[in-house]
Amino acid sequence: MTAVDRVLVLGGSGFVGQELLGHLGGTGTASAPREGFRVVDATQSDRLREFLEAERPEVVVNCVGLADVDRAEREPTVADSLNRGVVEHLVRAQRSVPFRLVHISTDYVFDGERGAYRESDPVHPVNEYGRSKLAGELSALASSTALILRISSPYGRGFGARKTQFFRYVADSLRAGKPVKALTDQRVTATYLPDLARAIPTLLARRAQGVVHIGSDDPLTRFEFAQRIAHEVGADASLVRPGVRSDMTQWVAVRPKDTTLDVGLSRSHGVRYTSVKSALREVLSA
Secondary structure (H helix, E strand, O other), X not given: OOOOOOEEEEOOOOHHHHHHHHHHXXXXXEOOOOOOOEEOOOOOHHHHHHHHHHHOOOEEEEOOOOOOHHHHHHOHHHHHHHHHHHHHHHXXXXXXXOOEEEEEEEHHHOOOOXXXXXXXXXXXXXXXXXXXXXXXXXXXXXXXXXXXXXXXXXXXXXXXXXXXXXXXXXXXHHHOOOOEEEEOOOEEOOOEHHHHHHHHHHHHHOOOXXXXXXXXXXXXXXXXXXXXXXXXXXXXXHHEEEEOHHHOOOOOOOOOOEOOEXXXXXXXXXXXXXXXXXXXXXXXXX
16 A cells, blocks of 8 residues: 555544544544544634644545434534535645645435446435535535545444444344344445555555545445345344335435445556455454
């Protein structure tokens, strides 16, 4: 993996951010005091600019955001501030601090009616989370060299997660002999976070810019993914119970049906993907 000098992971204390820090190194930030992280409120434009002027990073990987889909639906102003406003502040800060911006986005910018989406396909988010993340992408594109990485259902060791991730919930439940419900009508290309971490320096070395998809070569429904987990933990596959999106009456926001990402462009830049089987074995053994 090509090294990245003076990397700053904004939002490094979160689920995606901590995984990236573990691979990329560099400095990570948090919005509140936390051991091992620098504190900065990225929603405050002047404070963020002053922080960047002091740090002088070469690359800023932006992991700040509201990823709670239902909370974004309930609190669209908060979602806009974190998912769009922070990106706007970063682009503005580039006027005084030269750095490459790597912005982490989402497959939820698509409506999920087709799947196998390429970077050039029309976007049409169906919930507030997707709309706010799309607004963040548009803000990032104001920077001529920005690299926007759309990811799908990320999974990894789970450090920094503020709520139980789907992968961890399924693995822990099945290991305890508890049944889990997983959807047969929601298909994704789940992003293994070490693959994302390795992709960043590869793409930067190739001077990639604009939107690039980072997912996997193995499109799976949530149900199929949970069955793969059951196999790897040695659990009874019958513990994985099929469900559909309409069963999820606790959801506030609509979820798209098929947001699988075509990763051909990233592959053309030299990005390589771990098979789901190998990724599950790695993360479960860790």
